[in-house]
Amino acid sequence: MSLEEQQPDDDPAELEAAVSRGDELAELLGDLVIGREEHMNAPGLVVRPDEVQEALFKLRDEAGFDHLSCLTAQEYEDRYESIYHLTSFDDRTDEVSVVVPTSKDNPVSQSAEPVYRTADWHEREAYDLVGIQYEGHPDLRRILLPETWQGHPLGLDYDQERPQIATLREHANPLEKDQRAEQGNTMYVNIGPHHPATHGVLHVETVVDGEQVVDLNPDIGYLHRCEEQMCQQGTYRHQIMPYPDRWDYISAGLLNEWAYARAAEDLADIDVPEYAQIIRTLGAELCRIASHMIALGTFALDVYGDFTAIFMYAMRDREIVQNILEDLTGQRMMFNYFRLGGVVWDLPEPREEFFEKIRDFLDGLPEALEEYHDMITSNEILQARTVGTGVLPPEVAKSYGATGPVARGSGIDYDLRRDDSYGYYDELDWDVVVEDGCDNFSRLLVRMREVEESAKIIQQCVDLLEDWPEDERNIQSNVPRTLKPDEDTEIYRAVEGAKGELGIYIRADGTDKPARFKIRSPCFSNLQTLPEMSEGEYIPDMIASLGSLDIVLGEVDR
């Protein structure tokens, strides 16, 4: 892990730039830096566990790192380690990793929550799964696992065979809280985990005063499936790729697969042929349209009530996209279409028919969107319901690490497809959609306009693919059968998923399986903003805000 041992296979110029940026930042922090590391994506600065806040405040205020993208916690043979992956909303390629080692016998580290509010949940997760304690954290409880869980599953000495025994008495408690003593004349309502509008198994512990939300606490983890652990037990080359489809399973599969593909390809220095990149871009944007259609439909469902026409219209149009994706990948939900170094197979034959199908869809799309605008955005009741409700100011959104349509609906001009370009996006002509209303309506509008932008991208991809010479259709580069990236190479890479920044951190240990596989889920960070948006508002607005966040519990809980 030290600088001497590490020989990352990266572009030398880029590496040099990273090193010099590292020097610059190390100079800024001065004595706070007790060591240096080199991650493939960013310089790493090692900081003492009791000086975390000081270092992060400096980096945030003086070096412009206003985005705590992710927090990775892991256990080594001799220490625990928390890595704060910092970057900036204005310049996504400017990254730094703040590495905080803590000793084995006393794994206590200072909390970053006062600096970045998003650290609240991220540190709870680190505590829950790895076992690092964060001093000064406002509410260090388990987040994904039940309160009664014994041990920390991603720790090295965790015994997976040991049964977890939790008595009913211990479980019965959370649903029967009596709030009268502490909250006065209020009522405690459990919204979820079984509720028509929570979009899955989300449990929102709500305290209401009449109909107004006084206090609200999203309780997650009902859909935790140990995705990180499963990925750590799979081989890079073949066994990990099916898992991303199961994170954001609302038809955003290819976008998720790209997150893993990007991280692993950079880690193992694999090139992707241009032709495959175009196919990937095409598929990913189709997924984005399908995902945004669902977001639109379910948001309408939340605001309209059941049995609405607009939900069915959105499903109808999404169905066309699903059929195209089925033609492309052979699957409707769990695509498993990307491979390291490309995609699994070429476009379906006959190609003309496939292109025709996409073109038909794109031709019909403006009309469909017009219909949505007629029924949703220009409806006065809907405007009365959504304009000015669920307000998320840009500074708050940044502090919570909100990304994707949620950030762009708060006027933050941040899109990884442009700011940290990958695939074929930088060759194409499209725009990042930003609305600065900061409310539920803006988030809705962002999604609707992003569908148009995605259509533009797809159009260009189809044109390119159609004219691609037949003998240059290389869908996959040569990738070794077994991938064994060098020991102690670490990388954090993100892509723009349907819901926001979907990042993957991988640490290699010289074997064909990752030593640590960390998923940065955009929904996880976005959902954190819900209390900020809803407190003081009415229950219906809280439901609308939740809908406008467009969370998928599969991705929140992983």
Place this chain on the structure above:
Amino acid sequence: MYLQTTTLSETISGLLGLDGVIGDVVGGLVGAFLVANIMLIMTAFAGPWAKRKITAAFGDRIAVNRIGPFGLLTIVTDAVRLLSKELIVPEGVDRPAWDIAPMVIPFSALLGFAVIPMGNGIQLADPETGLAFAFAVASIASLGIVMTGYASNNKFSLIGALRAVAANIAYEIPLVITAASVVIFTGSLRMSEIVAVQAEPLVSVAGITIPTWFAFVNPFAFALFMVANLAEIGRNPFDIPEAPTEIVAGYQTEYSSAYFVLIYLGEFIHIFLGGALAATLFLGGPAGPFLPGFVWFVIKIWAFFLFTQWARSAVPRLRVDQFLDIGWKGMLVLSFANLVLTAIIVGVIA
């Protein structure tokens, strides 16, 4: 002229050759049985079948089509399914209020039909205070809803019930005031007279005589009445008491099996009662060309039903505070303005 001379119960007792108290009782019971069954049959069509078909049509779907022609036998299977389900009684419910409520809700709405003239001599009773009676009994449903909400021992139910009461107070007043503007025209609360007045010709255009339906005479009042009516029966944009995505199912959250059916039945009969009142007050009751009066009456209340389902499919729901704002600051003011203006105009002309 549709002015009733005899009510349905009198006709029946006459046919049976009974008179006196026995005649009144038998005629009344048999008549009530018939009228209630007409409404229940219509509800059976509306609930499991028509509602599905209509919302499906709005959403580009097909809906039930497997059992029977056009899926009509779904009504039978649904009835069997709903009634054979277990009646789950949650812990801590307040009985017998919890059991009585599902009966109060549908029967209050059914009572309202006692005074509605349905054409072809189908009117159970024709008291002088017919209109006031219909509104009065329809409002008993609120009592049932409060009972469900309070007795269910469920917070969502309680919120739903409170919302329902708030909605009822806010919209019942505009509804009744608007109806009162019709009474100014007719000078009577008697339903048969309200219908009779509307049969007179308003204008004749190219040989077609347009009757004085109050929807034509005072379209503003008609619009107000329809909006208040939507709120009264709790359909979008005013389905606040149920609001499935916010408070699960509102006051009916804890009800299952036969009780659920009864509450649902109550909702649909309420919609039909709303339609029947709109038809009687503003659309000439059972009047219409060519077809028998009763057929026209059924067409009119089904049109109203269609209207409610259309609103449900296409219009977003208001937030509860916006809903009350519109009720108290908008509808109430407008309905009083309508009443005063109507009174002045009628006073000047008459």
